[in-house]
Amino acid sequence: MSSQRMVPHLVRIHHRARVGIAALLLLGCAACTPPPNEPTEKPAEPQATQLRDAMQKPLDDARAAQAAVDADAARQRKAIEDAGG
Template sequence: MTRTLLCTLTVLALLAGCSKPRAPDKERPVEPQATQLRDAIQAPIEQAQAAQDEAVKAAEQQREAIEAATGH
């Protein structure tokens, strides 16, 4: 009898622990989890893109200066 009661209480305790999770509050937006990692990855990429844009502008200015100097 005590063994059956103990097993029943154990099963009920385990079932109570397996309840459905609550839905998140809709009023508060979910905060991004990987913001710092994303920023750490994006920073050098953005820096390289800016450097590439500067290199393209410098090449265009050089080409215009050469054309102006040679008359072509």
């Protein structure tokens, strides 16, 4: 009868051995995987450039138009002063 009691104990030991070997194999496979690609030295471009450009273009256009209006006004004042007025 003592052999009947030993069998469940051996089955548990055998099962634990299988689980241990499987765990070791998984760890071994994980250790052999190549490292991830190293990041490039070039910093990533900001993703909000389109939004920034879309907001900046009208402001630049307005500044250019204001500069043209100011230049025309200055020419007109000079013409009035030269005409004696």
